[in-house]
Amino acid sequence: MLQDYQKEEELVYLCECGATTSSQRSSFVNLPKVLILHLKRFRFTEMYQFQKVHQPVALCRDLVISSNQGGGCYSLVSVISHHGSRTDSGHYISDGLDRNVGETDPNDRWFTYNDARVTETTGASACEQRIQSSYILFYKRHLD
Secondary structure (H helix, E strand, O other): OHHHHHOOEEEEOOOOOOOOEEEEOOOEOOOOOEEEEEOOOEEEOOOOOEEEOOOOOOOOOEEEEEEOOEEEEEEEEEEEEEEOOOOOOOEEEEEEEOOOOOOOOOOOEEEEEEOOEEEEEEHHHHHHHOOOOEEEEEEEEOOO
């Protein structure tokens, strides 16, 4: 999705000089230390009703992102998910990397935070379980 967002697209454009097309491309000027991606899980129906979107989204553990000043590598460190079938109700939970272990630990130790209940999990498990409910993704940039 991020690659599609940054892909160059052709636009219809009427210029005084006679040109009829132009193009635009979104890009990062500078890459942030933490990249926060918001997945739009809600949409309006034809009758202007708010509806939740359950379309699966494969969560990438690692991203390589280009910018005007070069590229950067990011690792997924947290996921916020919305559980529920409607937009006006439901429950939010969070999965996050154990900060004491770090991104490169082979144990892949994460935690799921569900109100007062905290359980141990893995990043791989969180990515598998949240493909239909992930809402906000947090990626941390690797320092070169």
